Amino acid sequence: MKSKTKFSHDSLLDREATQELLVTLAKAINEGHLAFQESEDDLVLSPQQLLQVSLRASDEGDKQEVEVKIKWRIKEKTIANTAPKIKAGN
Numbered sequence: 001m002k003s004k005t006k007f008s009h010d011s012l013l014d015r016e017a018t019q020e021l022l023v024t025l026a027k028a029i030n031e032g033h034l035a036f037q038e039s040e041d042d043l044v045l046s047p048q049q050l051l052q053v054s055l056r057a058s059d060e061g062d063k064q065e066v067e068v069k070i071k072w073r074i075k076e077k078t079i080a081n082t083a084p085k086i087k088a089g090n
Helices: 015-031
Strands: 034-038 041-045 052-059 064-071
Touching: 015 034
Parallel strands: none
Antiparallel strands: 034 041, 052 064
């Protein structure tokens, strides 16, 4: 199948179906293999051992929201071991 770099899906689900979706997502993260598919295109991700997790919640009166964001790096980010060179302007 053709691989893509982004996947997007919006749906209106009841609480039970939403729970099933989240349980499936949790199992896929645990197994280290997430495959998202819609039509013939798919996106396969491989979560690493360390994941950056952001959790946000809000209550705006008529709208309540919970947002979960999970990120990881496939390769370690290279971090310099020297200070940057900075020139003072005259």
